[in-house]
Amino acid sequence: MRILLIALWSFLIMSTAAKAQDNILVMETTKGDVVIQTMPDVAPQHVERITTLASEGFYDGVVFHRVIDGFMAQTGDPTGTGMGGSELPDLPAEFNDTNFGRGVIGMARTSDPDSANSQFFICFDDCSFLNNQYTVWGTVIEGMENVDEIKRGEPPVNPDKIISFRPKAAPATNDAPHTEAAE
DSSP: HHHHHHHHHHHHHHHHHHHHTTTTTEEEEEEEEEEEEEOTTTTTHHHHHHHHHHHTTTTOOOBOOOOETTTTTEETTTTTTOOOSSSSOOOOOOOSOOOOOOTTTEOOOSTTOOOSOEEEEEEEEGGGTTTTTOOOOEEEEEOHHHTTSSOOOOOSSSOBEEEEEEEEOOOOOSSSSOOOOOO
């Protein structure tokens, strides 16, 4: 019985850790890595979109085309102009009660609330004036100091870019069965 309980406990811990990994994205930029915790509970369609595009390598090489000091760094347009997006259809708004504070990530859009596609922005400071007007889908949990270093401008001269953007790989597990010596 003891072995069964230990095995069950180990399985639950590994399942919880693997599930937490499912909601983490790692964005390597020219300024360093940025680790993002997604929020599928508040913006499931937007998290799915970003994760899908990241998994496909869509964001690799894309520049930060609009970076405003004290406000935000925007990226996600493959043309680098702020006018482009993916070939996927635009998403309906998933406005939520999450505050646009420092490190919070939201979807960029036109004046149409249902026009978010692939572009997103990371807030440098409090941007609570955006609350309930843009979809929050994630937050920076590591590497905000790297976001702070992104070159400013609309567009920046020699803009920084995303080198790669991918879901965080699940930790390696030892799948060998566990046996205990007889007591």
